């Protein structure tokens with residue numbers, strides 16, 4: 279298929295030729311390994327595949343140190359119609375740190391800057407501001423009818439709201455309200471980029487404190503793609519695999535399960551540490567924790583109605599990718 283330069287990518291032409299690539303987090307060498315395995319080549323400085331396009335699922339920055347290299351590679355692919363790059367929560371968070379609301383306060387508290395120290399150290403201020411402008415243009419989600427893509431979680435009501443209130447499908451439309459947790463639209467954007475979470479009671483935080491020094495100890499991510507039983511334990515309802523206590527609160531209010539008969543959905547964000555595996559016939563996570571020295575994964579989508587394990591492609595973390603732990607965040 280001929281591609282016309284300077285014309286936006288016609289996604290529907292590629293609906294059966296899409297490689298969905300998981301969270302990269304500055305792991306440039308592992309990304310190059312994965313692109314090689316997927317049959318992409320670097321031609322005149324631009325990574326590309328003769329017949330396919332890539333969808334990057336967000337979270338390009340933080341953790342691994344090769345952030346400018348990752349951003350440069352992806353933006354060149356996007357600019358030349360070889361890829362689409364979605365917005366991840368890490369990019370949105372960084373935009374919030376460096377933007378101010380009408381009250382003159384940053385849209386995201388500087389107390390949460392610890393997550394970004396690797397990114398901030400990796401480039402000068404001028405480049406940082408350039409990349410922040412690019413992040414503001416990245417789409418929140420992609421909806422191609424039979425297949426959908428989002429960084430963390432999908433809910434039809436929230437997506438419909440974002441479609442109505444953010445016509446360009448990006449932060450450009452309204453930066454400050456996107457960070458306002460007190461508005462419905464702010465909650466919708468937070469949900470699709472961070473996924474539903476539940477606030478942990480002190481007795482559960484106590485159990486975690488020993489092992490999870492680097493992580494957010496106050497909230498747990500809900501397994502919205504799973505069939506969560508009635509009266510679940512934390513292990514069943516969240517990513518806290520080591521907690522067998524029952525969840526006391528009503529989590530049904532916090533999320534909507536993704537229906538069995540809904541279109542195929544790809545997401546990232548959950549840095550799963552197991553061997554890359556199929557989640558469900560219509561739902562697949564492509565984030566298998568490269569920054570935890572696990573795998574960088576992709577799903578090679580060929581237009582099928584039912585997802586299959588064979589189309590999950592992955593490479594192990596490449597040791598050249600130095601990963602630095604986040605500074606412990608303080609919570610406000």
Ligand SMILES: [Mn+2]
Nearest residue numbers: 337366367547
């Ligand atoms: Mn994420």
